[in-house]
Amino acid sequence: MIEIVKAGLETSIQDYPGRIGYWNQGFPPSGPMDSWSFRMANILVGNAPGAAGLECQFLGPTLGFQQDTVVAITGADMRPTLDGIALPLWQSVAVRAGQVLALGAARLGARAYIAIAGGIANPERLGSRSTFHKAGVGGIDGHAVKAGQVLPVFDGTGTAGLVVPEALRPEIRTDRRWEIEVCAGPNDDWIDAAGQERFLSSDWKLSAKSDRTGFRLEGPEWTFAEKAINKPKEHGSLPSNIIDHGYPLGAINLAGQTPIILVNDGPSMGGFINPYTVPSAAFWKLGQAKPGEIFRFRQVSVEEAQDMARAIKARCVAGNLVTL
Amino acid sequence: MATQILAPLPGVFYRRPTPAEPPFKEEGDAVAVGDTIGLVEAMKSFFPVEAETAGRLVAYRIEDGQTVDADDVIADIA
Numbered sequence: 001m002i003e004i005v006k007a008g009l010e011t012s013i014q015d016y017p018g019r020i021g022y023w024n025q026g027f028p029p030s031g032p033m034d035s036w037s038f039r040m041a042n043i044l045v046g047n048a049p050g051a052a053g054l055e056c057q058f059l060g061p062t063l064g065f066q067q068d069t070v071v072a073i074t075g076a077d078m079r080p081t082l083d084g085i086a087l088p089l090w091q092s093v094a095v096r097a098g099q100v101l102a103l104g105a106a107r108l109g110a111r112a113y114i115a116i117a118g119g120i121a122n123p124e125r126l127g128s129r130s131t132f133h134k135a136g137v138g139g140i141d142g143h144a145v146k147a148g149q150v151l152p153v154f155d156g157t158g159t160a161g162l163v164v165p166e167a168l169r170p171e172i173r174t175d176r177r178w179e180i181e182v183c184a185g186p187n188d189d190w191i192d193a194a195g196q197e198r199f200l201s202s203d204w205k206l207s208a209k210s211d212r213t214g215f216r217l218e219g220p221e222w223t224f225a226e227k228a229i230n231k232p233k234e235h236g237s238l239p240s241n242i243i244d245h246g247y248p249l250g251a252i253n254l255a256g257q258t259p260i261i262l263v264n265d266g267p268s269m270g271g272f273i274n275p276y277t278v279p280s281a282a283f284w285k286l287g288q289a290k291p292g293e294i295f296r297f298r299q300v301s302v303e304e305a306q307d308m309a310r311a312i313k314a315r316c317v318a319g320n321l322v323t324l
Numbered sequence: 325m326a327t328q329i330l331a332p333l334p335g336v337f338y339r340r341p342t343p344a345e346p347p348f349k350e351e352g353d354a355v356a357v358g359d360t361i362g363l364v365e366a367m368k369s370f371f372p373v374e375a376e377t378a379g380r381l382v383a384y385r386i387e388d389g390q391t392v393d394a395d396d397v398i399a400d401i402a
Contacts, residue, residue, distance in 0.1 A: 009333065010367065058333045058366050105333045105394030208336040208365040290334045291366055292391030 001066040002151040008061035012131040013120050013139045016050035019128035023268050030130035030264050033287030034111050036170045037075035039316035041115035044072035044092040045158035049316050051119030052129040056112040060103020065095050070117040070158025076109030076288060090169055094160040109172040109288040118156025132265055161324040168315045170284050176293045181282045181300045187273035195223040200297055208291035214260040215286055222257055236271055244271045250278040279305030281312055327377045329399045331392040335366035339388040349381050361399055364392060373398055
């Protein structure tokens with residue numbers, strides 16, 4: 001068992017790939033935004049890559065351990081300490097009952113992941129332990145963890161001293177600039193040629209008004225194709241309005257002139273067009289980007305996006321770990 | 325003794341509670357322990373930046389609306 005001493009900022013239990021199969025009923029997959037770092041944390045402690053762990057956002061939690069175990073911390077650098085002694089990232093570490101693990105504010109990246117040998121044993125809801133706080137589903141009580149809560153943990157068999165080689169870790173940017181892959185569509189044909197070219201050649205700034213539901217971007221004005229302007233009235237009054245339709249995960253959803261990337265806890269449908277879609281293999285970059293950082297989008301084919309996902313999956317296997 | 329107020333988390337720094345209101349503090353104002361001197365916005369929420377020592381707010385080192393990293397110096401207190 002692990003006690004939450006300080007909760008941090010919206011620290012939540014997530015598993016991977018999350019709550020799959022209920023999108024048609026409005027349930028998003030949830031799960032970790034940077035699933036690359038998350039899976040690496042799990043394999044470091046001997047878990048299946050998708051076992052439930054903690055996602056820490058911007059400000060990490062403080063945890064009190066009531067049992068001996070093995071933990072690993074990956075992703076953003078929140079300067080973790082164990083009883084005040086600095087802990088390395090990307091490495092499995094032995095923790096004894098009575099010790100306190102504390103994470104601070106994110107210095108590099110935005111989201112850190114804590115895996116515990118065995119994995120967190122909160123109840124499954126619709127096939128997943130992931131927290132989806134808008135519906136109050138998953139986690140301990142449907143929401144982010146709170147001080148005083150106790151997390152149950154399955155029995156595990158972790159080994160301390162395993163390391164993820166640097167070449168297999170995601171490269172978290174230090175220059176505040178990210179190149180993010182996108183696939184065209186489903187509604188790229190509602191944007192005119194100049195608008196498509198502008199989207200792919202402009203800087204887009206990540207707004208602080210971004211969270212696990214949507215990532216809001218600031219950038220140039222959009223221009224539209226004829227079909228967005230002259231259309232039946234039932235589509236709505238704005239060029240970016242369309243008769244309500246399903247949204248893909250990762251959709252770059254155009255609300256008037258404001259693009260919002262719909263991420264892990266995002267909506268499944270609505271009445272705005274989605275000219276481009278960020279593939280799941282690029283979500284780790286969104287999860288590690290901070291407000292004010294700059295995105296440039298690079299168009300890839302669906303096949304290339306699937307290859308990216310396969311390449312990440314192939315890295316996140318125990319056989320790739322090295323011993324200290 | 326001169327001290328510094330550091331950003332508690334990464335985000336966007338604001339000197340006023342809302343765009344229509346005056347700043348929390350002007351340079352030269354007295355500050356007491358626990359006084360809010362600004363806000364950092366992240367994940368659709370605003371987090372107060374508070375003075376941990378009393379004194380005089382000598383200078384803001386971050387402009388209104390500027391991006392900050394955790395531990396960036398926001399203001400000098402003397």
